């Protein structure tokens with residue numbers, strides 16, 4: 001029987017710490033501000049954006065949701081980002097993905113000032129992460145690291161297997177595990193003997209996006225199993241990548257879906273926005289000191 005990792009609780013702890021810091025900043029007249037841009041009508045994106053704004057309210061941040069129609073041009077979007085880059089009351093800028101097909105996602109993400117890139121998706125921040133200098137850590141992988149920390153299991157020296165190689169989760173996830181001295185393998189759709197590779201993992205992170213993808217034969221006895229998947233089964237019920245009922249008795253620790261990784265992504269976004277506000281306040285103070 002595995003210990004179920006309570007993502008809601010760990011996320012609440014992170015948010016409580018951020019809220020406390022925000023209170024301290026408020027005494028200095030600083031309110032962290034997050035702008036979230038959503039283009040189009042993707043229903044899942046709308047829910048995520050609403051939850052991000054709600055979290056800002058909970059921790060005492062200012063938030064601004066900019067909702068644009070599907071037909072918005074890339075140029076219009078770049079203009080919005082440009083004006084947000086210049087605003088002193090906005091510390092973090094997030095463009096909800098996916099964007100409509102006629103907009104070049106890379107161009108848009110690359111236009112966000114690295115100092116306000118709280119998703120840590122821009123090439124600058126991805127590079128910083130790669131060399132171990134990351135200020136903003138990508139929210140979902142950073143949230144997974146917090147969950148692993150909450151188990152008390154040390155990453156150092158452990159076999160860590162990440163299934164999935166996306167820029168948002170798989171690749172940065174592997175990098176964070178490596179930074180904590182894990183022995184890291186990234187698996188993907190072309191991996192041979194996937195089950196065998198996974199079954200050697202002390203820490204297994206699945207970010208595939210397919211229900212029931214991780215079965216008991218792929219899991220080592222006592223492993224930490226982290227399920228990043230957000231899928232819906234045939235009955236329309238939310239589920240992860242892991243065949244929970246069969247894996248749970250074998251694992252040492254396991255995250256549920258919902259209530260595992262999901263709440264962490266937004267909690268880490270709040271943490272990044274707080275960091276951005278502190279850095280921006282410091283750099284504003286430095287500039288005014290020079291005058």
Ligand code: GUN
Nearest residue numbers: 094095096097098119139
């Ligand atoms: N779409 C799915 N996940 C994310 C995320 O973490 N950030 C943004 N901006 N869009 C997403």
